[in-house]
Amino acid sequence: MTNLRISFVKLLIKHRYLLFAVGIACGLLSQLSSQRLQFDRSIENMFTSDDGVLAPYRQLKNAFGGNEIVLAVYTDAELFAPSGIGIDRVRKIQKRLASVPGVKAVLSIDQPLPGNAIVQDNFISQRTRRLFQGYTHGADQETVAIACMLHPEQETTVDRRQTIASLRAVIQDLPDGLPDGHLTGEPVLVVDGFRYVEQDGERLGKWSAILLGGTIILCFRSIRWVIIPIAVVQLSIMMTRGVLRLTGMQLSMVSSMLVAVVMVIAVATMVHVIVRFLESRLSGLSTRESLERTVSLLIAPIFWSCVTDAVGFLSLTTSDVGPVQDFGVMMSIGAGMVLLSVALIVPAAALLGTVDSDPKIPWGQQQLNERLSESVAVIQRYPKQILLLIAVVAAIGLSGLPKTEIETDFTKNFRSNSEIVIAYNLVEDKLGGAGVCDIMFAAPKQLTWNYLKQVRELTADIDKVLQANATSDSERQPAKALSLSDAVATLTNIERQPAMLRESLCGVTLVAMRKAMPEFFAALHGKLPNSDQYYLRVMLRLSEQQSSSQKKEVIAKLKSVSQKHFPDAEVTGYFVLLSNLIDSVLRDQWRTFGTAVVAIGLLMWIAFRNLRLALIALVPNLLPILIVLGMMGWLRVLAFPELKINIGAAMIAAVSMGLSIDSSIHYIISFQRARREKDFGDALIQVQRNVGRAMVLSTISLIVGFTVLATSQFVPTVYFGTLVSLAMLGGLLGNLVVLPALLSIFVAN
16 A cells, blocks of 8 residues: 555656646636536525425415515605605605516505505595505504515516615615615525625635735745645635536535635645645755655545545535535535645645745744643643543533524524614514515405405404514514405405495405506415416515524414414415524534534544544544534523524534544544554654644634634624634644543553
8 A cells, every 4th residue: 555655646746747737727617617607596495395395385486476575665754744745755766666677566555545545534544554554664654665576587587686786776765865775575685695605705715815825924934835725725616616517506605605614624734735844854855755755644644534524514415405405515526626636736836946945944833842742741641631621621511502592583694784684673673574474375266255254364363373472572563464355354344334245345346456456466366377276375574583482483373373264274485484494404403413423433434444543533523513512502591692503503513523523634644654663652742743733733824714704794604614713723622632632541552
C-alpha cells in the first residue's frame, strides 16, 4: 500500500501542470454552466412528493385556480370618510395593483357595493364592512388591505420576483401623500427569503475570501499560500455548481450555506497541507521533496475526510424536507469537488516558480507547541478525571435538549427590522393574523341556501375556535372565517326573510356576486379540472406568531369541527404547510443525525481498520454538537425565550458531525503512523503538536470567515454560521482533550 501511495503521489506531481490546466478548464466551464443554475422557489418542493400534507394543498390549488395571495397594506385615516375620498384612493391603488403583470385579480373594500355606497351609514353598508373586516380593512377603520391574487407561475411568463417588486413599488408610492404601505403574504416571504439567500451567497463568497485570506496571511505570511486555499475553495464551489447544473438540480432556500460548508472542508484541508509542508521545509527537504512528503502523509486522511463528509451530508437525504435533502446532495458533491480541486491545484501551485514558495512560521507557534505538549502530559496523568468532568458538563448540556422549541413563525426567519417583518406585524395586529389557512370540502355545482346554511353553521363553530385561540393581547383583532355563506347572509339578511323566498334570494345574490367579483367568487367555489366535482372553500386568517403547540392545537380543532359538519373536509393552506415544514425538520434532525453517526462510524472502521478507534473517534465529535443544542434549550428557558430551533439550527447536528470528524481522522491516522515508530506517550505528543497545531489554526481561520454569516438578513443562515462555529470550537476541544484522554485509557496498553 505504501509503494502504491508513493507512486500515486509522484504521478500527481509529474503531471501537475496538466492537472492545473484541467482545473482551469473545469472552473471556466463550470462557471459558464452555473450561470444558468436556477432557484427552486416552490413551497411544494420543500416537501417530499408523498408527504400527506401536500395532497389537500394541491387539491385546493387545482380546484380554485391557484392559492397565492399577496396583501398590499397601508393606512388611511379617511378610509370611510363620508365624502368617499378614502374609497376613491382605494380604487386608484387597486387599479394600479391589478395592472401589474402576474396579478390575476384584486379584492378591495370598494368592490362589494357599487359606487361609494360602502361608506354610507345604512344597514347593508355596515354589515358589508363587518363581513370583510379582517380581509379588506381593519377594525380600526384605517388599515386598508388589498388582496392581490397571483396567476399560477406555470400560467404566466412573468417572473414571480418581478411581480413582487412591481407590487412593492406601487404600495410604496401612494397618492395624496399617504405614508408608504407594505406588502405581505407567503409569496412575498418566499421571494424575499430567496433574495436574501442569493445576497448571502455573493457576500459570503467575497468577504469570506477576504477574511480567510487575512487570517491565513497573518498566520503564515505568504501570499502564495493564501492564494492556493482561496483557489481551492473557489474551484470547489464552481465545479459543485456546474455539476448541479448538469444534473438538473436547483438551488433551494438553504443554498447560501453551500459556500460556507465547502469553505470549511477546503480550508481545514489546506491548513493541514500548509502545516505539513512547512514542517518538511524546516527539516531541510527541498520544495519538491516537501510536497511529496506532505501529500504522502495527508493523502489518506484527506481522502477519508472528504468521503466521510460526503456520507455525513448524504444522511440528510433521509429527511422529509425537500431543501434539506437537496442540501445533503449538494454538499456531498461539494466534498468530492474539494478532493478533486486539491489534486488539480496544489501540486502545480506549490511548485510554480521560487518566489514566496514557503509559508512562514506562525507567530506564537513555539508557545502553542508548548501548550499542546503540556496538555498531553496533563491528559495522560488524569484521563479519567478529565473524562468525568467532561461527562458532567455533557450531562448538564444534554438535559437542555427537551427544553428546545421549534420556531414555526416563518417571519422569524427574517430580522425584526426588515420590511417583511414590519409588514407582517401590522397585519397580525390590525387584521387578525398573517397566516393563510383554508378549509375545503365537496359542494354541489348549484349552491342552495339549504346547503349554505350548513356552511354557515360550520363557520359559526370555526369562529368559536378562532375566538378561543385569540391572543390575550386586547389590542389585537381576533381572526375570523369568510365564506360564500357569510357573504349571502350578510348582504341579504336572508335568515330573516320568509322561508319561501330564501332559495330564490340566495340564487339571485350568488349570480350578482359572480358577476360583480368573478375572481373572488371562483376563489370560494371551484371545480377540479377534468372533473364534475365542485368544492367550497372557507378562508381563515390566523396569527403566525404562535408556538408550535398552539398551531398544532388550532389546526387539530379546525379539522375536528369541519369534519363534524362535512366529513370530507380538509384543513390546508400556507399556514398548515409552513407549520409542518419546520416541525418535519426538527423531527428529521435526529434521524439524519443517527444515520450520519452510523455511516461515518462504519467508514472510520474501514479507514482505521480498528473498531475501537472508530468508536473512540465518534465521542469527541458527538458531544459538542449535542451540548450546543442542549445549551440552546437552557438559554431559551433561562434568558432568551426567542431562541428557538429554525431550519438552519435543525440541520446543524448532521452537518457538524460531517465537518468535525475530519480532525479526528487526521489525528488518528497520524497517531497510527507515529505509533509504529514510537511508544504511546511520544506518539501522542507528536500528533498533538503537529495535527493539533493545524486544527487550531484552521478553526481560527474558519470561525473568522464565518463571521460573514452573522450579517445575513436571513436568520437561519445566522443560526447556521453561529452554531457551526460553536460546534467547530467544541470539536477542537474534543479532539485535543477528549480524544487523547480516550486513547490514554483504551489504547495505551
